[in-house]
């Protein structure tokens with residue numbers, strides 16, 4: 380697909396510091412948040428960015444980001460398809476790169492287990508609770524947690540367990556999955572031993588395993604578990620998924636729902652570990668309840684913990700700049716004409732830290748959410764996107780974060796411990812999602828109030 384570049388649209392300014400081949404990758408790796416904010420301040424609300432390997436996209440900040448996400452004049456087919464040498468091995472046939480009727484068909488077929496009702500029917504609350512209990516059961520005084528690793532294992536185990544992977548097989552699935560989606564697999568060279576080669580081998584292995592699980596769900600007529608609901612899922616017209624679509628979309632769930640949730644929950648612990656007063660508020664709320672939340676609705680009992688999830692995600696949107704869209708019908712944004720076949724990317728960061736929407740946007744404040752008269756709506760969670768591709772896992776992600784934090788806080792309280800961040804609050808790193816650095820550590824110390 381031939382797309383515009385700064386050469387063909389020179390009237391849009393280019394973000395500074397692009398390197399040959401890597402583009403702005405190095406700048407973003409260093410601190411994507413600061414890079415995007417400084418560039419917007421310097422160049423205004425629209426600028427060219429090169430994500431590496433010649434992938435040029437126009438970053439659209441502020442209100443107009445919603446125009447991009449609505450997908451009225453834009454399409455999601457920039458990434459994916461066999462023609463995409465960077466991510467095609469992961470995104471082909473997935474819901475993320477489809478539009479219109481094909482998108483509605485795939486999304487319609489897989490969405491029911493992700494709704495609050497679906498999550499309640501498949502008793503995901505019990506699974507989250509069990510997984511979090513297991514991850515935190517060995518914690519004791521002076522345990523040092525590499526917090527991102529902790530939360531990553533939790534988030535990935537949940538997805539695999541929801542899909543019916545046996546507990547004993549989880550370590551092998553984790554390893555295989557990391558081979559499949561590791562960031563180096565984006566380098567488009569495939570030779571024996573290369574990351575891309577390992578990714579394709581991992582993909583074949585997972586598909587064989589999925590096939591066994593699918594056969595079993597079909598044989599038993601299971602529609603209650605998440606895997607069963609997806610295997611038997613249909614859209615409003617009764618159409619299900621083609622076999623290759625079923626595999627692709629089962630695989631993408633791990634990618635979409637793993638690092639995203641893990642990074643957010645890790646930031647929650649980093650902030651609690653850096654601010655004893657915040658920890659105290661969260662601890663009190665977790666201990667005051669009789670039990671962790673059992674369903675998305677039941678999260679009402681944990682307004683502060685849910686608020687912390689939303690606040691850290693607002694401060695550090697895991698996806699600062701949304702996967703690109705292709706302009707299909709020419710559009711005008713902030714008075715600038717953007718022609719057909721330009722790649723455009725909505726800046727979720729610019730909306731998340733917009734001072735008009737969030738006074739003192741750099742400050743973490745639970746009250747932004749707890750003082751609202753209503754429960755936060757999906758439309759107030761722009762970090763999960765907007766328009767037809769709004770995150771399918773939204774309810775699950777918030778639920779996962781609240782259950783984990785509640786259980787971890789209750790465990791620490793019962794041991795008289797509190798989380799203490801080692802060092803300063805770290806800068807976010809980027810690869811290609813935004814997350815805390817892997818080295819960020821939390822030490823479990825006696826509670827200063829105990």
Ligand code: HEM
Nearest residue numbers: 474475635636639640643702762763764768770771772776
């Ligand atoms: C904090 C956690 C999460 C964040 C911040 C997040 C963010 C996002 C965003 C921004 C999009 C929109 C992408 C676009 O428009 O191009 C998206 C889509 C999606 N997310 Fe999430 N996500 C999270 C957790 C999850 C979880 C737990 C799952 C499921 C296991 C999930 C599954 C999906 C899927 C399948 C899509 C594609 C939907 C479509 O294209 O119709 N996400 N997510």
